[in-house]
Amino acid sequence: MNIQRARQIANLFSGSEAEHVKALHVEEISGGLLVRYQGHACFFVREACFWPFVFKVAGSSLREIAEIELKLAA
Secondary structure (H helix, E strand, O other): OOOOHHHHHHHHOEEEEEEHHOOOOEEEEEOOEEEEEEEEEEEOOHHHHHHHHHHHHHEEEHHHHHHHHHOOOO
C-alpha cells in the first residue's frame, strides 16, 4: 500500500457524511503508514488493515463501502 492510495481512501470516506475523517493525518514510514487521529497513532503495513480502521472512524455503512471500492477500482 502506498501513501497516495491511503489518502485517496480517506478522502473518499470524508466525502460521505463523516466529515471528521478529514482529521486523519497519513504519512509513510518504514514501508508502512503511520496514521494519526485525535491524538492517537496507528501503524499499518497492509491496506487490508487500514480499511477497517477508516471504516470505523467514518462510521460508514456497507453500501458506502461498496461505492467507495467501486470508485477506487475505476
